[in-house]
Amino acid sequence: MISEAVVDLSRWQFAATSLYHFLFVPLTLGLSFLLAIMESTYLMTGKEIYKDMTQFWGKLFGINFALGVATGLTMEFEFGMNWSYFSHYVGDVFGAPLAIEGLMAFFLEATFVGLFFFGWDKLPKWQHLIVTWLVAFGTNLSALWILVANGWMQNPVGAEFNYETMRMEVTHFSDLIFNPAAQVKFVHTVAAGYTTAAAFVLGISAYYMLKGRDAAFARRSYTIAAGFGLAACLSVIVLGDESGYTDGEVQKAKLAAIEAEWHTEPPPASFTAIGIPDQEKMETAYAIKIPWVLGLIGTRSIDEPITGLTEILEKNRLRVREGMKAYGLLQKLRTGEKTPENIAEFNRYKKDLGYGLLLKRYTEKVTDATDAQIESAAQYSIPRVVPLFWTFRIMVGCGFVMLGVFIWAMFASSLRRCRQTTLLKWSLYIMPLPWIACETGWFVAEFGRQPWTIAEVLPTFLSASSLTEWDLYISLSGFIALYTLFLVIELFLMLKFIRLGPSSLHKGRYHFEITQEEGVSHV
Template structure:
């Protein structure tokens, strides 16, 4: 990445986005776990479940505040660093963000106050409703953000207007139910559930190793492991759906994820490991598993999957057609609303779907229509992300996912058998593994976002607008100053957040003798369980 305006703008947004997503998955997952635990409390009236909700809720609150603060910064960056992007697609991109703020964020932010300060002011059922409102608001926030991001990956329900030079909504229904966005939502939310489950398991394992708060630790592991195994399996299944959608709509991303330089004939094989060479445009070494890629990407054993080289050849034709579209667009714009030769309009409409590809020629020539074969070839290869980081980021994510299934599955079985105390006495290594696995969900989430966002470069909107065309007219020094400011501020916030989390964990849940709460049990019409 070069130290120019576009490169620095990408770096700044990547840094702030990856930092923001340190908090999002835990917020998403913990909100559901809190609601589940409080539901058990209201149904049984057992005080220990209330203590669990309050303890994990404290950690949720610390994380929630940092997530909100860093998320707001990202939205301002669209106007600060990506002004042309905001102008070009504001009609589409702005709508989900506005709905997220009005419908989801306000719901979440309003009821989070009731969650923390309403214990003595609301009835048990009213407080439970507030907790579920927080959980729903958190997940709805993710939905609308991912609808916006999914549109950038697969722009549907919109059309370019040459008279306004903007993308305009044709069908909000298509934008909302974009298959890429829906697949991203369920996959991302499930990853958040796994993150929260591993967090609760990790902290609870530490308590068990220390011999502290054992009743809460056992129950927390039981709930989190059951929640975690279901979520971990969902992540894998829904990731398969994302792979299928990528083959339909983002074939270059899929090809680079799998280091597929040549077209894979049916049934397509899967590269377990490979050593890609961008200069040679081939793999130095690769180990294949037959059939697997065909099943993931095409749901069949009869369809081939195009490789990088074939997709580059397709891009060359798209680039030529895009150059014709941009030339016709320049003629239309020069008329300033006056009469335009119908043939020019026709040329533009026929080639409009490929207009974005014409911009790829700009770094290589000032005369798009007369670009040489060498210039077109260079432009086409510029649309290929670096294969090496794509290939291994994806495999790190998958390896973590498989490990989560094994860990949460094993703990769920042990919990269901009532044998958790054996881990404290005979198999402490399992608790150590659970504790030291705590950072892995965040690693998997960050790798997933890297694959999603780096994998669609050089596009800020897939096939429509290159990233290089979307940046604001800023100076390099301005970006360097703001990046330095973000690094300093966010590093400080991260230290504060970690210190608060560690302090709250070391302190642990409030000590209280477990006893039934008859009022709560009667309100739920459930007999109080005998101690």
């Protein structure tokens, strides 16, 4: 058995590196589309200023993209480096979408991104526009495949355990692709990316207007960002992925934990807006409840119940016991007692094998588990409520604040009245919110999946590689040192180019290049 410290450190490293990676991904997802929209406008109107916009926001895109690429490689390496048992146990299923992501999406995005930057003088306008759209398409396609992989970790459909190979194997690949958990996640994640990019462009354009510089450039960017952002932000909220939380048992547990839904209540369930959840007592103090809302967003119906944690726990106690039987039978099959009865019995219980594996935390043999150990394993199968409850509310709160600003910005821009100091200040100050929402969103989705790496199939504590604590200390400090340095450099460059603004294009018609402001409004 690998030590708990190694598992914890492996988790810290994975969480830190993926959260870090996810600082850059949403902006790439959204900004690539904004660039495509700006360049399309350039072709339709023929106005040079839209080309300048594409190139300037493209510069910032490039600075961000480089770090996204650099830190994305880490993710592919870490599955094998730190989670080798996971990689063996589910590689047959989980590896496929990753490989397809490479073939279908990464090649597309990476091959054309160079042409986006260096093809302006080498391609006819319309061909360059196609290149830009292909980059946007490629980045979004890669999000699709990574979320098919991730969706399968949340709700592992279309695969079965094979005792001969000791791993999960694909049975129906189409189920993986059409996994509801994956579909909902994809829409939610890319829409979050669009919102992030819109808030980024909105905030920086507001900064230029507040400074009274590059008026025409800033106003046009602001208008596009406001429209795109409003549509995106509405999608994130309306298509919020709570609806995906009813597919799969672990998803249900996650939903119940997010909402501190301790007991199943008669449908439609009410939504606990705020309160102080207590995992020990399984109740929420000072809860302010809004009737109907949770049932509506969770099940899109008024007659389906939202399962409460008590009921889930009750069910899991049984499943741990069934899992013990499955594990016992598996040992028999592995040592060669492949009688038809054993195989039939194993097939009957194997869907609970994962719950049996949870017992490995308490006893190596599993089949000799005591009642107390079974109870501990069942308790362990329930996610921790407090962190999920709060991070979820932070995410949603950020979403609604942004929605408000986008609505305001949209109205003001369509009335050509976006140059009001209060609105511009709000636009600037909400800039960190999409990142906070994205990071907390990641946390809700992945911490809410615990104690599993693959829901109901493989516990996290079994998934890690057999490394030593020191291995992890060294690699983790390496990551922290390098990633901190990278972030400092990136922010430094980003801020420098934001401050330079479109004058960094050296077109000779922007702030710092001309003395007279408004000299650009005729362009």
